Amino acid sequence: MSNESLKPAKLAVLIDADNTTAACAQNLLEEIAKYGIASVKRIYGDWSSPMLHGWRSILLKHALVPIQQFAYTKGKDATDMGLIIDAMDLLYSGHFDGFCLVSSDSDFTPLASRIRASGRVVYGFGKVNTPEAFRQACDRFFYIENLGEAEKQKDEVGIASASALSEPPDAAKLAVKPRQMDSAIKSLLNKSIKDATDEATGWAFVGKIGNVISETRPDFDSRTYGYAKLSGMLRDLRGLQFRTDEANRMYCRKIPFGELIRLLDDAFNRFKSAKGWANLDVVGKYVKPRWNWEEYGFESFPELLSKVDHVEITNDGMRMQTPVAS
Known part of the structure; x- marks a missing residue:
């Protein structure tokens, strides 16, 4: 160089x-x-x-x-x-x-x-x-x-903490709230992750994701949404797995929850009882050879299910719930 x-x-x-x-x-x-x-x-x-x-x-x-x-x-x-x-x-x-x-x-x-x-x-x-x-x-x-939003947020937290000790709850002042992540921003983030993903590894470098976003949205700034960095914003998206390399560079990839849900539906229909519940261990043993949750950072089958919508779990059972129509 x-x-x-x-x-x-x-x-x-x-x-x-x-x-x-x-x-x-x-x-x-x-x-x-x-x-x-x-x-x-x-x-x-x-x-x-x-x-x-x-x-x-x-x-x-x-x-x-x-x-x-x-x-x-x-x-x-x-x-x-x-x-x-x-x-x-x-x-x-x-x-x-x-x-x-x-x-x-x-x-x-x-x-x-x-x-x-x-x-x-x-x-x-x-x-x-x-x-x-x-x-x-x-x-x-x-x-x-x-500009300077991260520093302002730190100051505001300190001021709010001090005020909480001396003022009653109804004396709290309303702060200007950051913009919420709407469906359009979530779509932008997800598309950018897809465009930045290395086909050979399946992972997207977070720095490249930021570059992809800037190409179409030069005014995009995670601070607008209350996040000091893009990585924090990505972590609040559902369905992503993260890792860092030896140089402490962050990568993420989409977790294929669509495949998992189809597999869970199949397993639940195979093993459900007359009362409408399936044994958690039985379903887990069926799923793991076909969708290894440990590869996506989940330590156990119950931990994985806790991140999946429309699945209800108990100590030893699970069942699929029908989504409520809006």
Whole structure:
């Protein structure tokens, strides 16, 4: 491996101050640092405007270079044009591996597309109301509201614990809840697992799953759903088995529960008594040569059945339940 490939990516960070809050600066730059070195950090706006006071107070702290853009005509955004011109100059210099465009404005969509066409990576950062066109034009898009979410959650847990000791239960404050995993997101995750699965081994590398998702959903971020990492989100999906290799890389694969349920139906109908129950040991001995649960990380047959819908078990018996129609 060459030394060049070991060097961190050189990034140009260009911030639209008119469309970005100064409160996100620390978390924004920490997030950017995960992907490379911010070799250039420029922020654009009309610095004579009182609206940018928050940014003015932290320019030196974060080594941000302010670029003055006067609003020459009311209703026209000079900041956009100045940022775009600078971005193209930096692109043609050939010194940068990627660009971080910080704005919630769809006017930067053509710029993101042009930079990507030149073979450079584009990371977009904006609010949750950022138009889809700009989000999709980036290689990765991050919602500013998600940045630093893991740290905020830790702080909130600590604050909540302290408050619980001094306040009555009815004094609890309602927190902003993360978005729930709906059927569309579950379908996206399952399809991405399938696309990332190595046919030779049957396992999917979690890092590759993330890459597959980003190809179709640049704005996907597990933090939107309350998970610090994609791996945690995958663990909450039903029907997956996980393992790690010697380099501590995580893999997962789908557990073929469909095959198991058909086998359980067959076994139950073979061995059920007049009272409608089948002996657990008898069914287990029938199933194991045909579907070895130990290969999927289950230590016992009862543990396996506890993860299967529509199966009722007792100490020594089991039966299949008919799903209730919705």
